[in-house]
Amino acid sequence: MHTQFSEQDLAFKAEVQEFLAEAWDDELKAMVHNRDTMKKGMVEWQQRIYRKGWMAPGWPEEHGGINWSVTQNFIFNSERARVGAPDKMPFGVTMVAPVIYKFGNEEQKQRFLPRILNSEDWWCQGYSEPGAGSDLASLKTRAELDGDEYIINGSKIWTTYAQYADWIFCLVRTDSSGKKQQGISFMLIDMKSPGITVRPIMTIDGFHHLNEVFFEDVRVPVANRVGEEGMGWTYAKSLLVLERFSIAEVADSKRFLAELKEMARQEINGGRSLLDDPIFASRLADVEIDLMALEYTELRALAAAAAGGTPGPESSLLKLQGTDVQKAIQELRMDVAGYYSNTLQGDLTPQQLGHDFADFAQKHYFRGRASSIYGGSDEVQKNITAKYVLGL
Ligand SMILES: Cc1cc2nc3c(=O)[nH]c(=O)nc-3n(C[C@H](O)[C@H](O)[C@H](O)COP(=O)(O)OP(=O)(O)OC[C@H]3O[C@@H](n4cnc5c(N)ncnc54)[C@H](O)[C@@H]3O)c2cc1C
Numbered sequence: 001m002h003t004q005f006s007e008q009d010l011a012f013k014a015e016v017q018e019f020l021a022e023a024w025d026d027e028l029k030a031m032v033h034n035r036d037t038m039k040k041g042m043v044e045w046q047q048r049i050y051r052k053g054w055m056a057p058g059w060p061e062e063h064g065g066i067n068w069s070v071t072q073n074f075i076f077n078s079e080r081a082r083v084g085a086p087d088k089m090p091f092g093v094t095m096v097a098p099v100i101y102k103f104g105n106e107e108q109k110q111r112f113l114p115r116i117l118n119s120e121d122w123w124c125q126g127y128s129e130p131g132a133g134s135d136l137a138s139l140k141t142r143a144e145l146d147g148d149e150y151i152i153n154g155s156k157i158w159t160t161y162a163q164y165a166d167w168i169f170c171l172v173r174t175d176s177s178g179k180k181q182q183g184i185s186f187m188l189i190d191m192k193s194p195g196i197t198v199r200p201i202m203t204i205d206g207f208h209h210l211n212e213v214f215f216e217d218v219r220v221p222v223a224n225r226v227g228e229e230g231m232g233w234t235y236a237k238s239l240l241v242l243e244r245f246s247i248a249e250v251a252d253s254k255r256f257l258a259e260l261k262e263m264a265r266q267e268i269n270g271g272r273s274l275l276d277d278p279i280f281a282s283r284l285a286d287v288e289i290d291l292m293a294l295e296y297t298e299l300r301a302l303a304a305a306a307a308g309g310t311p312g313p314e315s316s317l318l319k320l321q322g323t324d325v326q327k328a329i330q331e332l333r334m335d336v337a338g339y340y341s342n343t344l345q346g347d348l349t350p351q352q353l354g355h356d357f358a359d360f361a362q363k364h365y366f367r368g369r370a371s372s373i374y375g376g377s378d379e380v381q382k383n384i385t386a387k388y389v390l391g392l
Pocket residue numbers: 124125126127128131132133134135157158159160161210370373374375376377378379380383
């Protein structure tokens with residue numbers, strides 16, 4: 001963004017840089033990037049942000065939120081991405097917390113929000129089921145009332161980091177008699193409850209991010225239902241908009257693009273840098289233009305939200321374009337890494353072959369394929385955009 005920052009914004013930027021220089025240290029970096037210590041590292045990272053008072057921009061101040069301007073949000077995110085620090089895990093602070101502070105009762109706010117704020121609880125999202133992904137309202141996990149408890153039976157799938165989670169927020173069916181969007185309730189479930197089983201799903205990048213979660217006669221207090229019974233669909237929809245908004249990851253794409261350019265500059269082929277290859281350079285320019293357009297679109301949406309609106313269906317557009325840009329960068333990165341990103345080299349990974357950039361390129365490329373699916377698939381985002389943004 002080519003912006004003239006105010007004096008105040010420049011002072012804030014300096015404060016962010018100072019914070020990051022201290023808080024995002026090498027030890028923490030190593031912890032976050034090692035799959036065995038990732039959770040511990042992420043919790044520590046978020047707690048450092050929390051201690052600085054910056055954990056929850058956008059939350060009401062009475063619950064510990066901070067009222068940053070659009071520019072401050074932009075500055076923090078750009079600087080965070082520039083040093084390669086990860087964004088916060090979205091499931092607690094960005095996703096379930098707004099549902100709790102908007103639709104939950106006082107007791108739920110007091111109980112859950114402080115523990116989300118200081119990262120004491122790790123949350124996961126239990127929406128999707130086998131047979132209920134894009135058509136989420138077809139979900140079948142049942143909750144039957146028994147005194148002051150619900151008894152839950154069914155299963156969820158593709159649950160990111162359920163293996164680490166203390167809590168899961170779930171959509172469950174409390175009534176099957178009406179339209180499928182009715183009769184869905186929003187439930188907060190303790191992952192230690194008897195009857196919950198978590199099974200891993202390994203993904204093509206070789207990691208364990210995803211899981212199946214099974215519920216067998218799991219007893220959940222009625223006090224853990226957010227809002228009214230049968231109104232879960234309305235609450236869930238507000239959350240999906242927030243989820244899509246954050247998936248665009250513009251600041252991170254900017255950093256990845258800058259790194260990609262540097263790698264391409266160093267990659268000499270036939271006596272010239274890859275950056276001087278007209279075909280590669282043209283593809284790179286295309287991505288750069290798309291990313292710049294995306295950034296301005298995101299800023300417009302953020303400014304509209306800051307002026308009192310809530311993010312609406314345009315978040316589908318951001319998600320779609322944001323993930324397209326991410327994938328284009330990942331593909332170019334694979335081209336730069338060339339031979340080393342080939343997985344079929346006997347037993348050796350690119351890292352073992354001494355090529356860190358290729359290792360990163362390969363993992364991100366494979367992982368990135370999923371971005372057209374999670375948070376709502378590309379086709380579904382196109383349908384939403386056609387209907388609600390373009391009015392077709
Ligand atoms: C990496 C990853 C992480 C995830 N994490 C979570 C999580 O933490 N919690 C959670 O609840 N879920 C999670 N999901 C699930 C995700 O939300 C679903 O996968 C997604 O909503 C798509 O549903 P589905 O997989 O059932 O595919 P389907 O809905 O069966 O879709 C299959 C294909 O049909 C197309 N299609 C479906 N309906 C239409 C339509 N109306 N018009 C045009 N085309 C259509 C889709 O675009 C897709 O190409 C995750 C998924 C992935 C890949």
